[in-house]
Amino acid sequence: LKDLEYVVEDSILINRKFHHYFVMRRDQLIREMTEIYAGLIIDFTYEGKQSIRVTMKGEKACVEAAKKHIEQIFEPLGSHVTKQYVIPQKFYTFFMGPMSSKVHQIAKDYKVQLSFPDKEKPTMHIHPVAQEIGKDKGRKNTKELPFSNQRRCKTIFISGQMENCKAAMEALEYLIPVTAEVRVPSHLHPYIIGHKGSGIKKLMSEFDVHTQVSQPGGNSNIISIMGLAAKVEQAKIKLEKQINALQSQIEDRARRNFKLSFILDPKYYCKITGHKGLLIAQICTEHDVTIQFPKKGNHEIQDQIVITGYKENTLAAKDAIMRMLYKIEKTVSKEIPLNHQVRDSIVGFTGKTIQKIMEQFQVDIRLPPKGSWNPNITVIGLPDKVQEAIDHILELEKYYLSTVIKYDSQLDNFKNTCLYKITMESSKCFGKRDVPRNAKATPNSPNDDSEEFPKLKQQTPPKTHPWRP
Structure with a gap:
């Protein structure tokens, strides 16, 4: 109690x-x-x-x-209002998002309720409290919607606090997609679309937009992009950058394929190409061009060379070939005899010395083949360079010859000295050769052969003794 x-x-x-x-x-x-x-x-x-x-x-x-x-x-429910928002039918799928995720997120963020009446039984009347419908893009202020419009539009009812409903409506308006058109030349469509549509699919997934491309063979050069305003703008900017990059590549390819032809006597081909084509390959590398010579046996013009690349590069490559041709035409060849005694010294080990001379004076020096009795060497190059190289070789020959002569004289003196010593020793050994023939040789003479020739003494056989068991 x-x-x-x-x-x-x-x-x-x-x-x-x-x-x-x-x-x-x-x-x-x-x-x-x-x-x-x-x-x-x-x-x-x-x-x-x-x-x-x-x-x-x-x-x-x-x-x-x-x-x-x-x-x-x-108490807050007393101030609840219900508003309606009309969406054009063509935007409904994009507006809802996958599994209606977009509208569910808005309802959660703004603490409102969103309802979608059955499309087969359109609601002709809604609660009289504060009705609003979107203005443009298929939206207009009305209390009742004709049945025909309901077929073309979708109506969403928003319930909640006035402030929340307004914020939710603004968020819904943001979901209404916009469409932008980008003009793309028809010949660039395959590059934009990509293999099996990979390029356009990547654009759609990256910016969450929808695209519409004209069918192959169509006359339209327009690609339509539909989505949220910010995303559409970003996708449009990227698409325009791709178009500009592709056009630049095509223009660059056209400029790179510029062809320059000129006439050149075929007798100079081998000299211009160089050993195994090294000279012409160097020109191609330096100027980023390709040089095409006519094939032998072809019915084409045999004295025409074609250079392909950028125009300025082809002109520079042609100038390089003409400079090389000028050097070839001005080239002279001279032979000079080279003393065989100093030839190896001038050539050097594995030809290193003669190679340095060729690099120093920018000439080509050709030696006779091994085993040849020809003492001449051939110097090829520009006249002044050839003369300078010959003078240098002759100076080297003179220097090495003087060294050889000095060495030979020293060797002769050494030989004469050795012969003199040998002669003096021989005269001592045979000093008694004038002894009379009738002189009797004593059996144990101290001047026997073993004394004069000690080696013979060492070679006398040992005395033998009878064998004893």
Whole structure:
């Protein structure tokens, strides 16, 4: 009985228009309030058609807190409005997004409810509170929409606080796609579309847009891009950059294929190409061109050379060939004899010395083949360079010859000295050859052969002794 003294009962009326919202959240609301306010009893009764009475019974503090809690829930609902937004039918799929993700995200972000009436049974009348429909892009202010327009349009109802509904409508307007057109020359369509549409698919996935390309063989050069305004602008900029890059590549390819032809006597081909084509390959590399000579046995003009590349590069390559031809025409050839005694010294080990001379004086020096008795070497090049190289070779020959003569004289002196010593020794050994023939030789003469020739003494056979067992 003491506890009953503290139990009070109170009620609150809820407008009937919030009945749908209340019924949807009834179980959740009761569960939350009983958990928060222990021992609270909540009862719902209908007061006619206009309101619902919520009766709360429990401790005074709990009842007052629960009443205030319900008022805080339903008070904002009193300012709820419902607005409608009309979307053209052709934009509906793009507007909704995959699995209606775009509109669901807006409802979550702005705390509103979005509803879509059945298209087969269009709603001709909506709640009279604050109706608004979009202005342009298929939107207009009206209270009732004709049935024919409902077939061509989709209507979205937005319910919530006035501020939230306005913000949600602005977000929905942002979802309405715009269309931009980009003029693309027909010959660039295959490059833009890519293999099996890979290029255009990449553009669509990168910017989340839709594109429409004219069918092959069509006369239209327009590619349409549809999507959000910001995304469409970005996709348009990238597409225009691709078009400019492709046009630059095509123009560059055309300039690179410039051909320059000129006449050249075939007798100079071998000298211009060089050994294994090294000279002509160097010209091609330096000037970034290709040089084509006529094939032997062809019916083409045999004295015509074609240079392909940028115009300025082809002209520079032609000038290089003409300079080479000028050198060839001015080239002279001279032979000079080279002493065989100093030939190896001038040529050097593996021809290094003669190679340095060729590089220093910019000439070509040809030696006779091995085993040839021809002492001449041939110097080929410009007249002044050839003369300078010959003078240098003759100076080297003179220097090496002087070295050889000096060495030979020293060698002769050494030989004479050795012969003199040998002669003096021989005279001592045979000094007694004038002894009379009748002189008797003593059997054990000290001047026997073993003394005069000690080697013979060493070679005398040893005395033999009888064998003993």
